[in-house]
Amino acid sequence: MQPQTLYFAYGSNLHLTQMSHRCPQSRYLGTGTLPNYKWQINIRGYANIVPSPGDYVKGLCYLLSENDEAALDVNEGVPWAYEKVWMGVECCAGSVRVVGRRVEGGGG
Template identity: 65%
Template sequence: MSSTSTSHIYFGYGSNLWLDQMSRRCPSSPYTGIGLLRGYKWFINARGYANIAPSSNPSDEVWGLIYDLTPKDEAQLDINEGVPVAYEKRVIPVLFTPKKGSEEEEKKREVVVDMLVYIDFRRNKGGYKPREEYIHRMNMGIKDALKEGVPKEYVEEVLREYIPEEGGDEELARRQAGLFRDESGVIEPVEGEVFLG
């Protein structure tokens, strides 16, 4: 995995598990491997989208796919993720495992790397249903994540608690995969903030 001072290593844990969605949103930012974030819990928040939060349960963990973001792609991803209204950016240490067939994977190299993670601190409780279009995007991402080595047990025990195996608005999901637009009106700027998405 190569990273320069002008790029960020990004940990995607929600619909950005879908490789096609990330290639549309961030075309210059390659997928590089899988990541494991320990001490965090994955859930669907009040907006109907994936979020994570620190957990007091030491067995909680979040798996994701890793991308090497260029500055231009990061700026586009900020718009898609609704920064700073829907999500905020943080850098958190994540255990990185290189993608299958890479030079690093052949060396069996796992390392802890500081990675860019998007977190919604305002809507930080779970127990909500996912938005209809999000179900399809998550299911596409789950297929890719499993192919890349994210454990099936994690998918069944964590993601499937919120994401049914079938359903969702496929047409809207494919549009949202390119350039996300909050058509529901859920994202409302907090007083004093401006949302440019």
């Protein structure tokens, strides 16, 4: 069995059909909440998340195969546009650590 990664989507990957094309082996798990962050569009026009105590970001949780994660990295521009980060997300499986992506450098 191939390794799998929990992934938190908060931008364009909220679109289920688009995600099924980008990551055909992915499995949608349900909605999730990322506490202590806020959602923003940065100066380059990318969706981003930044630390913000007391705020939260709603998104979707997926289970990704190793191949899907690699394809998503290419599509999302990891590591030059986005960086992969581990974060605590509350989702259907309870409070879990998932990999997400935020704009490289993290700022606006």
